Every structure is written in C-alpha cells, then in structure tokens.
Amino acid sequence: MTETGNALEGPRPTKATVQTLAQEAKAHRTPQLADYLKESGREVHELYRASSSWTTILRRAGLAPDSPLRSPCQNRLSQAYWMIH
Numbered sequence: 001m002t003e004t005g006n007a008l009e010g011p012r013p014t015k016a017t018v019q020t021l022a023q024e025a026k027a028h029r030t031p032q033l034a035d036y037l038k039e040s041g042r043e044v045h046e047l048y049r050a051s052s053s054w055t056t057i058l059r060r061a062g063l064a065p066d067s068p069l070r071s072p073c074q075n076r077l078s079q080a081y082w083m084i085h
C-alpha cells in the first residue's frame with residue numbers, strides 16, 4: 001500500500017482518504033495518534049487534509065465507540081452516510 005518515493009525518502013504511504021486511514025488504523029490496532037503516526041509513516045496534516053479527525057478514523061476502524069452525546073438516530077445516519085461515500 002505504498003507509492004514509490006525517491007531514494008532518500010523511501011516509499012511513501014498511499015493518498016490519505018478516510019477509508020485508507022481507517023484501514024491503516026485498524027491494521028496498526030492502536031488508539032494512540034502518536035503511535036499510529038510513528039508506525040504508519042503518516043503526518044498529522046494528512047488526517048486533517050482528508051477532512052477528518054482522529055476520533056472519526058478510530059470510529060470507522062472500529063477502535064472507538066460512537067459518541068455518547070449522539071442519539072442512536074444520529075449514529076445510524078452517520079453510518080449510512082459513510083456507507084454511500
């Protein structure tokens with residue numbers, strides 16, 4: 001899952017989409033952002049460039065529960081939104 005980088009930098013991670021980031025977070029199995037960034041070779045700006053947040057990535061990866069402040073209806077709507085995007 002890497003693109004070719006130059007000889008000095010080595011391989012670069014693929015484009016940071018919400019889906020890609022969630023898959024990577026699930027593979028690394030760590031809820032700690034610093035650990036994920038170190039293990040994946042990603043930079044924090046890539047998460048925000050993907051119009052996301054670390055909490056959203058964790059939820060998509062199944063590593064964090066939905067917010068207790070959201071109603072069950074809001075959770076279902078959010079899940080449906082992500083299924084079609």
